[in-house]
Amino acid sequence: xxxxxxxxxxxxxxxxxxxxxxxxxxxxxxxxxxxxxxxxxxxxxxxxxxxxxxxxxxxxxxxxxxxxxxxxxxxxxxxxxxxxxxxxxxxxxxxxxxxxxxxxxxxxxxxxxxxxxxxxxxxxxxxxxxxxxxxxxxxxxxxxxxxxxxxxxxxxxxxxxxxxxxxxxxxxxxxxxxxxxxxxxxxxxxxxxxxxxxxxxxxxxxxxxxxxxxxxxxxxxxxxxxxxxxxxxxxxxxxxxxxxxxxxxxxxxxxxxxxxxxxxxxxxxxxxxxxxxxx
Amino acid sequence: xxxxxxxxxxxxxxxxxxxxxxxxxxxxxxxxxxxxxxxxxxxxxxxxxxxxxxxxxxxxxxxxxxxxxxxxxxxxxxxxxxxxxxxxxxxxxxxxxxxxxxxxxxxxxxxxxxxxxxxxxxxxxxxxxxxxxxxxxxxxxxxxxxxxxxxxxxxxxxxxxxxxxxxxxxxxxxxxxxxxxxxxxxxxxxxxxxxxxxxxxxxxxxxxxxxxxxxxxxxxxxxxxxxxxxxxxxxxxxxxxxxxxxxxxxxxxxxxxxxxxxxxxxxxxxxxxxxxxxxxx
Numbered sequence: 001x002x003x004x005x006x007x008x009x010x011x012x013x014x015x016x017x018x019x020x021x022x023x024x025x026x027x028x029x030x031x032x033x034x035x036x037x038x039x040x041x042x043x044x045x046x047x048x049x050x051x052x053x054x055x056x057x058x059x060x061x062x063x064x065x066x067x068x069x070x071x072x073x074x075x076x077x078x079x080x081x082x083x084x085x086x087x088x089x090x091x092x093x094x095x096x097x098x099x100x101x102x103x104x105x106x107x108x109x110x111x112x113x114x115x116x117x118x119x120x121x122x123x124x125x126x127x128x129x130x131x132x133x134x135x136x137x138x139x140x141x142x143x144x145x146x147x148x149x150x151x152x153x154x155x156x157x158x159x160x161x162x163x164x165x166x167x168x169x170x171x172x173x174x175x176x177x178x179x180x181x182x183x184x185x186x187x188x189x190x191x192x193x194x195x196x197x198x199x200x201x202x203x204x205x206x207x208x209x210x211x212x213x214x215x216x217x218x219x220x221x222x223x224x225x226x227x228x229x230x231x232x233x234x235x236x237x238x239x240x241x242x243x244x245x246x247x248x249x250x251x252x253x254x255x256x257x258x259x260x261x262x263x264x265x266x267x268x269x270x271x272x273x274x275x276x277x278x279x
Numbered sequence: 280x281x282x283x284x285x286x287x288x289x290x291x292x293x294x295x296x297x298x299x300x301x302x303x304x305x306x307x308x309x310x311x312x313x314x315x316x317x318x319x320x321x322x323x324x325x326x327x328x329x330x331x332x333x334x335x336x337x338x339x340x341x342x343x344x345x346x347x348x349x350x351x352x353x354x355x356x357x358x359x360x361x362x363x364x365x366x367x368x369x370x371x372x373x374x375x376x377x378x379x380x381x382x383x384x385x386x387x388x389x390x391x392x393x394x395x396x397x398x399x400x401x402x403x404x405x406x407x408x409x410x411x412x413x414x415x416x417x418x419x420x421x422x423x424x425x426x427x428x429x430x431x432x433x434x435x436x437x438x439x440x441x442x443x444x445x446x447x448x449x450x451x452x453x454x455x456x457x458x459x460x461x462x463x464x465x466x467x468x469x470x471x472x473x474x475x476x477x478x479x480x481x482x483x484x485x486x487x488x489x490x491x492x493x494x495x496x497x498x499x500x501x502x503x504x505x506x507x508x509x510x511x512x513x514x515x516x517x518x519x520x521x522x523x524x525x526x527x528x529x530x531x532x533x534x535x536x537x538x539x540x541x542x543x544x545x546x547x548x549x550x551x552x553x554x555x556x557x558x559x560x
Contacts, residue, residue, distance in 0.1 A: 144394070163394055184393065203393070226329070226365060226409040227393060227402045233330035234395045264391070 002056035003084070004034075005063040009053055012070040014042030015090060016051065019073035023081030023100065026059040069109060075102045078119065091128070094121045097145060110154065111135065113147045116164070120146045122241075129154035129173065132161050132183075140181060142166075148241070155192065158185045161202070167235075169244075174211075177204040180265060184231070188244070199258050199265035203227075206269050213267065217257030222271055224250045280309075280339050281346055282421035282511060283376065284319065284369030287358055288333035292321060298364045299334045301357035306338070306349075307458045310467070310478050314340040314349040315423065315509055317455035328367045329411070335369050337455045339423050339509045343374060346418060351381035354412065359385065362407045368416035371398070379403075379412030422551050425508040425516035428466065428484065428540040429527050434502035436535025438462070441504045443530070444523035454510040454519040463505035466542060481542065500537050513551055521558050 006021060017040035020026075026034060035049040048054070056063070060081040064071070067087030074089045079098040088106040097116035103124070110128035113121055114135055127149050133156055134141040140162035152170030159175070161183040168185070174192035177185045180202035187195075191210040196202075196217065205228070228250040235245040252268040287302070289295040299318050306316035316338040327333035338353075340346040358366045359382060366378065379401035383390040391402040392414075399414035429444070431437035445461030448454060456462070471479035482488050483495040484503045496503070506523055510516035530536045541555055 165395075182392070184395075201391070203391075224408060226411050227391075227400070229331065230329040230365070230400065230411055231393070231395060233328065238396065264389075266391075 001058035001061075003061035003063045003082075004054070004059045005056045005065060006048075006052040006054055007065040008067060008071075008087075009051060011068065012041065012051070014070065015072050016041050016070050017073050018064070018071050019076035021062060021064065022075055022078040022083065023060045023062060024077065024079050026062070029059070031057070067106065069107070072109070074104075075100070075121075078102070088125070093123075094119070094147075097121065107151070112149075113142045113145065113166075114138075116142045116145045116147075118145045120148070123147070123149045123151070125149075126151035126170065127153045129156055130159060131157045131168075132164065132166050133157070133159035134161075142183070152189070157187075158183060158202075161185075176210075177202065177265075177267075180204075196255075196258060196265055196267050198261055200261045201264045203265070204267045205231075205252075206267065209269055210267075213255060214258065214260075216260040217255040217267060218259060218263070220254040220256055222251065222253050225252050225254065225268060226250060228252060228268065228270075280341060280421045280423040280509070281343050281418050282337055282339045282370075282509070283346060283350065283416045283418050284335055284337050284511075285350070285354070285378070285416055286322065286327060286333050286335050286367040286369045288322075288327045288329050288331040288365045288367070289361065290331065290363035292332045292334070294361060294363050295321075295332055295334045298358045298361035299336055301361060302336060302353045303457070304357070306353075309339070309341050309345075309423070313345055314338050314353075315455070315457035316353075317457045317461075317509075319455060320449070320452065328413075329365055331365075337453075337509065337511070339421055339455075339457070343376065343418055347376045350376055350378055350416065354378055355382050355385070359403070359405065359410050359412070365411040366413065367400075367411075368398075368413045370417035370419055373417040373419050375415035376418055377414075378416050379414045382410075382412050419511060421509065421511050422513050422516055423509040425510065425520055425551070425553050426463075426466075426505055426542055427520055427524055427527075427555065428542060429504050429506070429536065430484075430496065430500045430538040430540060431502050431504075432499060432535035432537060434504075436530075437502045437504040440527040440530040440534070440536050441506060444506055444526040447522040447526040448506070448508065448519045451515055451519045451522065453512065453515040454508050456506060456508055458507055461506060463507055466503070466505035468542070484542075495540070497537070505542065516551075516553065517558050520553055520555070524555065524559060 037048040038045040062083045064085045069088045072090040075094045077096045082101045091109040093112045095114040097119040099119045103122045107125035108127045113132040132142040141160040143162040147166045155173035157176045165184045171189040172187040172191040176195040180199040186205040193212040232245040232248045235242045251271040255267040303316040319335040322333040383401040386403040403410045441462045467478040468481040482492045
């Protein structure tokens with residue numbers, strides 16, 4: 001069966017909510033029913049048929065073509081299946097994601113994986129601020145699952161995240177992992193100022209020394225961290241896209257903090273790599 | 280029976296063996312040890328969760344309750360105390376029993392939980408660095424007590440043949456021979472004349488009691504050794520018994536092997552019956 005494919009017919013002027021286009025919502029619907037769905041477009045609603053041409057039939061595998069940053073809420077509340085997007089997407093990609101796999105072949109906006117509790121989001125491009133973070137009023141950010149960003153991410157990656165993993169192959173902005181409760185963030189290029197500020201627990205793994213570490217982190221010195229050996233072995237076993245982790249060893253400079261909270265989080269700055277080769 | 284598999288890794292195989300041998304010490308029989316455990320095989324770095332050399336162990340007990348007691352106790356006292364080790368689950372399905380979940384408290388509040396690929400691990404700060412232990416390990420139904428007896432002219436003859444048999448059995452995955460060296464020198468029968476004993480010497484196979492009891496031994500037999508096999512399924516025990524018996528038979532009468540038998544205990548030991556002639560066909 002061919003994937004159920006939505007190809008954008010027009011260039012939207014306003015934000016276009018595509019939360020309904022998930023395997024959960026489209027299972028069992030006929031093509032006519034799908035075409036007649038109303039999607040939030042700016043302040044109004046518009047029939048899906050006027051925005052997208054629809055082909056294919058496998059609602060478990062959804063493809064969105066010619067996407068742009070006006071498309072918001074891609075994969076919201078999805079629990080299984082796959083969504084492949086060719087092009088950029090807007091804000092709140094994969095919010096409340098419970099399972100399944102979302103791939104974005106383009107850039108993504110802010111609040112990726114907001115409130116996600118499972119599944120995986122791969123962004124083959126850059127992403128905005130607040131990746132895996134909780135929105136104002138939320139107790140926690142993401143509580144499980146994995147977000148992998150091939151490019152760079154903005155500020156406050158993983159703010160208040162509770163569990164799960166965020167891997168950024170490029171740079172991360174300021175306050176990466178701020179107020180983390182638990183979980184793991186890996187940044188393979190330079191991270192901005194004050195990573196881990198206000199973190200309670202959790203692990204931030206940096207390949208390069210960050211711009212600045214807050215004074216409330218205490219150095220534990222250079223150590224061989226056994227957990228890193230386990231983590232990198234497990235990641236490199238997960239597929240070709242993670243093969244870079246084979247190069248990494250367990251040696252790291254450990255900072256524990258944030259002592260202004262209860263000091264049980266950690267920043268691990270890897271020691272043994274030829275940094276020029278990693279970037 | 281119930282069984283689980285655990286994987287011990289260390290800086291090198293020497294230290295993985297140290298930990299494994301400590302864990303399987305005093306785990307020869309469920310009668311008094313609580314569990315039966317032995318090394319299943321050595322693992323190459325590519326087969327272990329953390330990319331270091333390791334060892335897989337199988338641990339058998341009569342109930343999940345007993346395994347729940349034995350696993351944290353043995354991992355905590357034998358593996359965690361061995362330098363550079365880490366401990367992982369080797370079976371992930373089925374009912375889960377606590378491993379790191381219990382041992383984490385040794386971290387006294389400094390322990391860290393990490394979830395990778397849906398599995399939870401505990402990082403317990405210890406003096407050698409970090410002891411990594413998987414949260415739980417899975418339990419599976421298993422078969423215990425598959426056995427055969429080697430009846431020989433002398434103890435030396437019996438032991439040489441049994442050593443070869445154990446060597447061959449160790450090549451089969453999913454089975455262990457939990458007794459010291461894989462060989463039982465004092466096979467037992469169920470029950471005793473004493474009320475407080477659940478197992479006692481198998482007098483029918485004791486050479487020194489020939490003529491005194493209803494002996495199973497003919498004149499030329501001067502020693503009997505038993506090989507007891509526990510396995511994750513009936514099929515692997517069948518295969519282990521087959522290769523074991525064949526190894527013993529390869530020694531033959533010229534090298535002092537007189538007969539192969541088995542303790543069937545009136546068929547009361549458990550629901551699984553292994554018929555030697557059928558196994559060898």
